[in-house]
Each structure stands twice: as structure tokens, then as C-alpha cells.
Amino acid sequence: MKKPTIYITRKLPEHLLQPYTDRFDFQMWEKEETPVPRDVLLAEAKKAQGLVCMLSDKIDQEFLAQNPQLKVISNLAVGFDNIDIKVAHEKGIVVTNTPDVLSETTADLTFALLMATARRLVEANEEIKANRWGDWSPYYMAGTDIHHKKIGIVGMGRIGEAVARRAKGFNMSILYHNRRRKERAEQELGARYADFETLITEADFIVSLVPLSEETKALFDKNAFGKMKKSAIFINASRGAVVDEAALYEALKEGEIEAAGLDVFLHEPIDSAHPLSTLKNVVCLPHIGSASRETRTTMIQLCLDNIDGVFYGDGPKTAVK
Numbered sequence: 325m326k327k328p329t330i331y332i333t334r335k336l337p338e339h340l341l342q343p344y345t346d347r348f349d350f351q352m353w354e355k356e357e358t359p360v361p362r363d364v365l366l367a368e369a370k371k372a373q374g375l376v377c378m379l380s381d382k383i384d385q386e387f388l389a390q391n392p393q394l395k396v397i398s399n400l401a402v403g404f405d406n407i408d409i410k411v412a413h414e415k416g417i418v419v420t421n422t423p424d425v426l427s428e429t430t431a432d433l434t435f436a437l438l439m440a441t442a443r444r445l446v447e448a449n450e451e452i453k454a455n456r457w458g459d460w461s462p463y464y465m466a467g468t469d470i471h472h473k474k475i476g477i478v479g480m481g482r483i484g485e486a487v488a489r490r491a492k493g494f495n496m497s498i499l500y501h502n503r504r505r506k507e508r509a510e511q512e513l514g515a516r517y518a519d520f521e522t523l524i525t526e527a528d529f530i531v532s533l534v535p536l537s538e539e540t541k542a543l544f545d546k547n548a549f550g551k552m553k554k555s556a557i558f559i560n561a562s563r564g565a566v567v568d569e570a571a572l573y574e575a576l577k578e579g580e581i582e583a584a585g586l587d588v589f590l591h592e593p594i595d596s597a598h599p600l601s602t603l604k605n606v607v608c609l610p611h612i613g614s615a616s617r618e619t620r621t622t623m624i625q626l627c628l629d630n631i632d633g634v635f636y637g638d639g640p641k642t643a644v645k
């Protein structure tokens with residue numbers, strides 16, 4: 325058979341594609357750091373039987389209506405809120421994502437963000453860069469403790485559990501909220517299930533690791549921030565849209581909560597003019613949860629293996645159901 329054409333929406337390293345080139349004809353957007361323009365994506369995808377896409381590509385009804393010939397869409401992410409799964413499935417297109425392989429790396433970053441926010445690491449580093457480090461004084465750059473505090477994890481899935489394992493190592497008490505109770509995690513980690521309201525009211529650190537869906541859109545709103553402790557620290561490593569950003573800004577500015585650590589935003593990328601990045605009590609990161617060299621390589625390989633499985637094997641390793 326003729327080699328299937330696979331369109332890749334961002335420049336990926338040639339050596340990772342090389343093992344598959346006898347079986348696929350790869351076409352690729354030429355830039356690594358700039359997303360493919362919509363018109364190019366629409367034109368190129370029409371010539372392809374498979375697509376490797378990124379979070380920044382909107383695989384919506386319009387795209388899918390124009391590309392019913394696609395057999396597989398392989399998303400370089402575990403989150404798939406950029407893809408209209410229902411419409412893709414109606415058209416018989418297989419959608420795949422990259423679960424598990426990024427869980428530990430994303431949990432490392434989430435916990436690092438929690439620590440950086442609680443202990444004001446970014447602000448402290450800025451003190452030295454701006455030559456403001458003076459004499460020792462008792463409360464200079466004092467943050468808040470992490471050990472023995474209460475963490476509340478909203479979305480106790482693969483990454484949520486990996487964060488809970490890290491929290492256990494810091495002797496934290498662990499609350500979680502999830503669609504389903506997880507008895508195994510409760511036993512292994514001493515985690516306690518709580519409804520959403522109890523979790524946000526009681527936790528010292530509230531960590532969002534819940535996927536973006538109609539149910540979770542703006543889950544963290546004015547009402548939720550109003551219920552948190554004044555000393556609460558909010559961490560978001562899932563998707564920006566689970567937060568009402570204006571409400572978060574108000575809560576941080578008015579001292580309704582103490583601080584926030586954010587890896588994700590409603591409209592990415594943000595810049596220094598974004599209201600949340602102007603606040604001293606916020607640590608902002610440019611969506612780097614899974615960004616280790618090892619994990620990004622593994623994610624790319626999994627994307628390609630999924631496509632390979634659809635065309636030449638027993639199906640994809642990790643299909644979105």
C-alpha cells in the first residue's frame with residue numbers, strides 16, 4: 325500500500341521520526357516555536373490520513389467537517405480539550421493522547437510550583453538580581469510552611485495521585501476530590517475524600533489537576549475563592565479555563581487568599597501585562613508541566629506509536645475513549 329501521509333503541526337526532531345519513515349510520509353510545519361497558522365493546517369490536513377497535533381491546535385467541528393478522511397488524530401498531550409472528541413468519534417476518527425508517560429514529570433513541576441509559591445522562591449531570586457538583599461532580618465522573605473500542612477487535590481487522577489505521593493513525603497495531610505472515590509489511594513497515601521466545598525474550605529494548598537470539561541469550566545470562581553482560607557495557596561497545573569481569572573485576581577489582590585502558582589492560563593501565551601503576572605504573590609509559569617527533555621521525547625514516541633498501531637498494528641496504545 326502507498327505510505328500514509330501524516331501531517332505534524334510543529335517541527336519535531338527528525339531522528340524521532342526516522343524509525344517510522346519506511347512506513348509513513350511525514351509532512352511537517354517547519355517551525356518549532358510558532359503554531360501552524362489555521363489556513364495552513366486546514367490545507368495540509370486535507371492531504372493527510374493521520375495528524376499529530378498540539379494543545380494549541382483547535383481540532384473543532386469546522387476542522388473535522390473538512391477532514392473526514394483522517395483515520396487518526398494523535399494529540400501530543402494527555403489533555404484533549406482542544407479536540408471535539410464527540411464529533412471526531414462520530415466521523416470514525418481515532419483520537420489518541422499521551423497518558424501516564426508524563427504523570428511523574430508533571431507532578432514534579434506541580435509540587436515545585438507549590439513549593440516555589442509557598443517559599444517565595446521567584447521573588448527571593450529577584451531580590452538578589454535587583455541588589456536588594458540587605459542584612460538578615462527575622463521575617464525577610466518569610467513564606468509559609470509546606471510540611472505537615474493540608475493539601476487538597478481536585479482531580480485525583482494519574483497526576484493527582486503522583487502529587488499526593490510527593491505530599492506524603494512532606495508529611496502533609498491529604499484531602500482529595502474526584503469523580504469517583506479511590507479506596508486504594510486512601511489506603512496507600514492516607515488520603516481522605518472530601519466534597520468540593522469541604523476541600524476548598526479546609527485545605528492550606530488547593531491544587532487543580534482536573535481536566536477541562538463543561539463541568540469544570542470556571543470551577544474555581546468568586547464563590548470558591550471566597551470559601552478558601554485567607555492563608556490558602558491555590559495551584560493550577562491543569563487548564564486555565566477551570567479558573568475564573570478575574571475572580572482569582574480579585575481574591576489575590578484583596579487578600580482573600582494568600583498566593584497562587586499557575587502553570588496554565590485561559591488564553592496562552594500570556595505576557596507581563598497579564599493582570600495575574602503583575603501580582604507579587606503569584607508565580608506564573610509558561611505551561612511547562614510535562615516539559616522535561618526525557619518526557620517530551622517519550623510523548624512524541626507515544627504519539628508516533630499510536631499512529632503506527634492504527635495503520636499497521638492492533639490499534640493505538642492510548643486511545644481517548
Ligand SMILES: NC(=O)C1=CN([C@@H]2O[C@H](COP(=O)(O)OP(=O)(O)OC[C@H]3O[C@@H](n4cnc5c(N)ncnc54)[C@H](O)[C@@H]3O)[C@@H](O)[C@H]2O)C=CC1
Pocket residue numbers: 402403404423424426427430478479480481482483484501502503504533534535536537539540561562563587588611612613614615
Ligand atoms: N500543566 C501541564 O503541563 C499539564 C497539564 N495536564 C492537565 O492535567 C489533567 C489531568 O491529567 P491526568 O491526571 O493524566 O488525567 P486523569 O484523567 O488521570 O485524572 C483526572 C481526574 O479528574 C477527575 N475528574 C474529572 N472531572 C471531574 C469533576 N468534574 N470533578 C471532580 N473530579 C473530576 C477524574 O475522575 C480523574 O480521576 C489533564 O487533563 C491536563 O488538563 C496534564 C499534563 C501536563
Ligand SMILES: O=C(O)C(=O)CO
Pocket residue numbers: 379400401402403404426613614
Ligand atoms: O499533556 C497535557 O495535557 C499538557 O498540558 C502538556 O503536557
